[in-house]
Amino acid sequence: MKYKEIVTVISQEQIATGIYSMWIQTKDIAKDAVPGQFISIYCKEGSRILPRPISICEVDKEADTLRIVYRVVGKGTDEFSKFSVGETTQVVGPLGNGYTLENRTALLIAGGVGIPPMLETAKALNFMGVKVFTVCGYRNNELFLKEDLEKYSTVIIATDDGSVGTKGTVIDAIKESGVEADVIYSCGPTPMLRAVKQYAIENDIICQISLEEKMACGIGACLACVCKSKEVDDHSQVHTKRICADGPVFYAQEVEL
Amino acid sequence: MKYKEIVTVISQEQIATGIYSMWIQTKDIAKDAVPGQFISIYCKEGSRILPRPISICEVDKEADTLRIVYRVVGKGTDEFSKFSVGETTQVVGPLGNGYTLENRTALLIAGGVGIPPMLETAKALNFMGVKVFTVCGYRNNELFLKEDLEKYSTVIIATDDGSVGTKGTVIDAIKESGVEADVIYSCGPTPMLRAVKQYAIENDIICQISLEEKMACGIGACLACVCKSKEVDDHSQVHTKRICADGPVFYAQEVEL
């Protein structure tokens, strides 16, 4: 079930350069959310008419609150970063399918603002009793969410500048650490996802990746956010899938990157 | 001299149904302002691109603050009414010519949100030692600014519903009170200004009226805000004057209403 709600900001904190963590009070959205889903957040400034899709980073089902962690990259996220506690805004969610959690050793691979959805994923897998490794790619030594992730998983770090962990990509870090697992859950920039897909194929590991595209409706109606699918898709009868409705999580072999 | 400034709200108060009083901190605008001038206030919401012209109601030159009193009639004034103390917004001013204050008994005639500019006018005339009568037309018994005006003038009231003072127009109130004066300073809705002009002609009194029109630039460049002038105007070479730059105050006989 999806809801349109006016949510209230309950905390807002800068956790790294340009990266913010916000908890919001929802009515039902948090209750229904599963790891890997996202919400559409709307700007209050009227010149910006489209919602911004942001992953659900953490949920507190009892309090019906949820957390998002986002990078300021443009005017919309800049607006969000200035929301103060008590302020309200429109949100639609939870949206998308989320990860299919399997009862087998999990390897979470994420880069940049692909890291936030990994937190709720790690939490849920850990709760299921699954052994979780999380490989995070950061730009530098600003390791946002690392401590949160360590509560539920063994965290392995790669940094672009080599200031912490492996200098290089998440794949470099995986190789260096020799970590092994049965299922990959991944989120991050497309070049990273391509490498992850390649790694999964080479090592014959089940691999779920979360994709990104510009969105308008966020609920599968407008066909803005498609990706190329290998098979003719049921809904479209052509080789495309809607990231917002059929995804954002796909099995790596289903989609072309 | 006109200034573009980012001003800070220092107080905001609802003083009657839908009528707000706001004091703002300026850098230079208040210092240069004279009674009858106005400022252009800009919305922060980007879908509204034009400034809102609002009269200067009161100035504190020492503190460099000024007061506006405005009615919420649309989205812009609604936005202003929600500005909280400490918030900032863009303002350009002081704009327009203002009243020519004469050293003779003054009759201020105003209706609705034409009343605010009368306060600074009454104050300045009173400071000059002039005897001031202010005739105010209100909708009902919500007599905003009456007490402020009483500090500097004898206030005579007309109300649409007859709840206070004369039931009827400002002209009815003038007639009923028998007040007499040498110079009229007026501001209010066009039908009222027409009646005031008529009254001034009949009684052969000098009469200055402040006009209103939709504005874009507010500084005389775009020719949006013209009124019909009796004589061919110097600037335009045709029978129009720019309310924002040549006015908003005109001698009643100069303009057609």
Place this chain on the structure above:
Amino acid sequence: MNLGVNIAGVQFENPVMEASGTFGSGVEFSEFVDLNKLGAVVTKGVANVPWPGNPTPRIAETYGGMLNAIGLQNPGVEVFCKRDIPFLKKFNTKIIVNVCGKTVEDYLEVVERLSDEPIDMMEINISCPNVKEGGIAFGQDPKCVEAITKAVKAKAKQPVIMKLSPNVADITVMAKAAEAGGTDALSLINTITGMKIDIHKQTFAIANKTGGMSGPAVKPVAVRMVYQVANAVSVPIIGMGGIMNGDDAMEFILAGATAVSVGTANFMNPTATMDVLSGIENYMRMHNVEDINQLIGIVK
């Protein structure tokens, strides 16, 4: 209070529809909107065969609006008839099927396939700026507009709405051509061709280079065209372009639209159609108007 309007013999419970392409076939939005409360559901454009649409990015936000170049991705009329029409028949609303094509034959194939389906009207999109071969080319030439309207009317068993492009010098010329071709109604406006450049990547924000602009930013152009057309032809008009609320809808109705469609606003607020409907009701109450038909085109 009467909100019912009649277009070409089809009686609509109220004048509020959604705009083709912004609402799918209604399934997705039915989680937010009770489709029974809509005057009509207007479907995404349907072609004779499945269309893959354009490469991504397909959309970009602009100031107060957006660009789209979806490229009319659709599953083809066969799947549409089997899947979407039965879904829509479950609701007490009218069904308007939007039809697209690359050639006149394409359009006619869809029109024929739909002719025995339980749909109420067909809206012929001769104004899509985002596909190379079809759509807009037809909509910018009055002779083509008249010819395709005639051809469609000859085959169609349901009343026909021709959907006009705003990318013309004089919209009344196209409207008159469609009227001469025998159209039962007109809908306008489709999107205005625009472009956005990603200055940092130094490329187009949309893979298709240009896209169709829609949303609140375009409303003044849409109201102007509805007004001009309402005063040039006598067929009823479905007005659209930037409608977000009841006040926006009233501008179109006062300018001469018999019904209104809500497009981009659905992305700004998934219950926008319902806000438009209740806004119209509020307006009628405030102005003491009993029948919406008394307001159509009264501003002259």
Place this chain on the structure above:
Amino acid sequence: MNLGVNIAGVQFENPVMEASGTFGSGVEFSEFVDLNKLGAVVTKGVANVPWPGNPTPRIAETYGGMLNAIGLQNPGVEVFCKRDIPFLKKFNTKIIVNVCGKTVEDYLEVVERLSDEPIDMMEINISCPNVKEGGIAFGQDPKCVEAITKAVKAKAKQPVIMKLSPNVADITVMAKAAEAGGTDALSLINTITGMKIDIHKQTFAIANKTGGMSGPAVKPVAVRMVYQVANAVSVPIIGMGGIMNGDDAMEFILAGATAVSVGTANFMNPTATMDVLSGIENYMRMHNVEDINQLIGIVK
């Protein structure tokens, strides 16, 4: 860093101008902007005789933009030459005089009167949607565009810029016609015809019924047209329509404009032109570009 651009032999210190009609002749804005820092001042339209303009209300705000129907009120070319040109000559900026008329003869009279004045270029407005007899009628017919361009070029001693209307189906047709007529440069876009209805008063928000839409809302249409024209003709283009800041200006330059004009944004912020200029400089610094000319039209 080189910001200088050359249009038809006229060398501009930088590519930032303001758009005709939004800046008067510069006097009023000179309290906010150092006119020496502008690439050029483009004056309000000037006719052979004083024009009274349209009745009020002449403007209305729209979502992210505005409508205007000033109706080209102006004091006539005589007063203009005596009062405004001497004022502008005091500044180290180029002077572009915008010319309007109702008939070809009107235009030519102004062009002749200006020919020995110390101005740098003339911009011929054949695209004003707000006066009945003149302006836009010329701008929507390629034959008229070519003919008037030829006639103006035959009389003008300064280089000529033809200003195009966006209210056409294909802007490249008009651009090519102006090029065929011998124009030295093009400027686009003028305003897009729109309408706003005051739903509570049940009348038009603007006395003239329709007005020209401008401001950030129209930018995607303007960028698209500049791109199309840049790829269709070889004369330089002055781009405008919704430019508020350096990023907006860069969209036009990357799309093919040699210079840009800032119009409605002056009403949103009286120092908008200076923000545009410093924004362009920032962009060049960020992208390590030494010469603005290296960026013109590079997005293809």
